[in-house]
Amino acid sequence: MAKYVLYCRAGFENDCAAEIQTKAAEVELYGFCRTKPDTGYVEFEITGASEGVLFAKLQLDSLIFCRQWFCVIDELFAIDIADRISPIMQSLKGKPFSDFTVDYPDTNLGKEVSGFAKKFSVPLRNALRKQNILVTKSSEILHLFVFDSQNMLLGWSPLNNRSELHLGIKRLKFPSQAPSRSTLKLEEAFHHFIPAKEWDTRLSGGLLAVDLGAAPGGWTWQLVNRGMMVSAIDNGPMNERLMDSGQVKHFKEDGFKFSPYKRNVYWLVCDMVEKPKKVSALMVKWIINGWCKEAIFNLKLPMKQRFQTVQEIIEDIEVSMYQAGKRYQFSAKHLYHDREEITCHLRAL
Numbered sequence: 001m002a003k004y005v006l007y008c009r010a011g012f013e014n015d016c017a018a019e020i021q022t023k024a025a026e027v028e029l030y031g032f033c034r035t036k037p038d039t040g041y042v043e044f045e046i047t048g049a050s051e052g053v054l055f056a057k058l059q060l061d062s063l064i065f066c067r068q069w070f071c072v073i074d075e076l077f078a079i080d081i082a083d084r085i086s087p088i089m090q091s092l093k094g095k096p097f098s099d100f101t102v103d104y105p106d107t108n109l110g111k112e113v114s115g116f117a118k119k120f121s122v123p124l125r126n127a128l129r130k131q132n133i134l135v136t137k138s139s140e141i142l143h144l145f146v147f148d149s150q151n152m153l154l155g156w157s158p159l160n161n162r163s164e165l166h167l168g169i170k171r172l173k174f175p176s177q178a179p180s181r182s183t184l185k186l187e188e189a190f191h192h193f194i195p196a197k198e199w200d201t202r203l204s205g206g207l208l209a210v211d212l213g214a215a216p217g218g219w220t221w222q223l224v225n226r227g228m229m230v231s232a233i234d235n236g237p238m239n240e241r242l243m244d245s246g247q248v249k250h251f252k253e254d255g256f257k258f259s260p261y262k263r264n265v266y267w268l269v270c271d272m273v274e275k276p277k278k279v280s281a282l283m284v285k286w287i288i289n290g291w292c293k294e295a296i297f298n299l300k301l302p303m304k305q306r307f308q309t310v311q312e313i314i315e316d317i318e319v320s321m322y323q324a325g326k327r328y329q330f331s332a333k334h335l336y337h338d339r340e341e342i343t344c345h346l347r348a349l
């Protein structure tokens with residue numbers, strides 16, 4: 001029996017659970033989940049499998065609702081506050097790690113324990129060093145998943161199949177000139193979907209972009225800030241300062257009917273609040289028609305059966321692309337700045 005913990009946004013535990021059970025079953029790993037509403041994590045137990053086998057068969061990046069994961073080593077409950085270190089060391093039995101992280105759920109309760117987590121890192125690091133547990137050549141990271149100062153799980157994740165972000169969360173500073181907080185969703189999407197070493201070509205100045213559902217301009221601002229020329233499609237008003245950049249043309253048109261005047265659009269971005277299947281079909285149309293090379297778009301999800309809806313959409317995309325004979329790359333993630341939506345990336349190959 002191997003037990004894993006998967007972090008997700010609070011309120012999305014059932015979606016994270018449905019997804020891991022489905023994806024694990026696809027690689028012939030069968031297990032069950034334990035979830036509690038609004039806890040920000042899911043426990044997944046795989047029957048008859050050795051420790052860490054999930055990491056060998058499934059990539060974290062292929063999961064939409066899971067931000068970070070680890071395989072459980074031990075569960076420490078009601079530990080003595082006078083000596084928290086000894087039980088941890090006993091559980092680790094000298095097993096080496098390249099580093100460690102003290103984690104907690106992304107919830108209000110988790111925030112309360114974050115101060116303790118930070119403080120406890122100092123004596124923990126000293127103890128791990130003293131016992132020669134932190135060694136650079138290890139390919140595993142130790143996780144302490146803290147519920148409160150006396151109750152925690154110990155686990156590990158592999159360096160090559162985990163999020164390098166603390167709690168799997170990308171923290172970004174809101175750029176004060178941007179017209180809306182939505183801007184952070186597109187910025188996070190760039191970080192998540194586009195490898196840093198490819199930003200110079202795929203997010204470079206001079207590229208043409210179309211922003212469907214652009215007003216007031218948070219997403220357009222991201223594109224303008226990188227030196228792109230943007231066609232902004234929305235009946236609503238665009239931010240005036242952004243229009244003063246001279247890099248934006250505003251079209252008061254329906255995003256579902258708009259087609260580009262120029263044939264060298266590189267980016268299509270879309271944040272229209274519409275039925276997710278309608279939006280994904282539009283994105284597929286742009287890619288199949290060769291109207292853009294890459295698209296980043298949000299899909300607003302229903303309140304229930306979110307994973308099932310996403311699965312159906314991914315199947316629709318596969319069928320359409322196959323019928324059109326179009327090679328493509330698709331990925332999706334429930335990003336930190338997303339709420340009742342996920343962000344998708346579709347790229348023509």
Ligand SMILES: C[S@@+](CC[C@H](N)C(=O)[O-])C[C@H]1O[C@@H](n2cnc3c(N)ncnc32)[C@H](O)[C@@H]1O
Pocket residue numbers: 179180181182183212213214215216217218219220233234235236253254255256271272273274
């Ligand atoms: C969530 S807001 C977009 C926010 C924007 N991304 C930002 O960062 O400021 C959704 C926008 O989509 C626009 N919209 C909805 N349906 C549309 C359609 N069919 N055509 C064009 N725009 C549409 C709305 O007018 C609204 O301004």
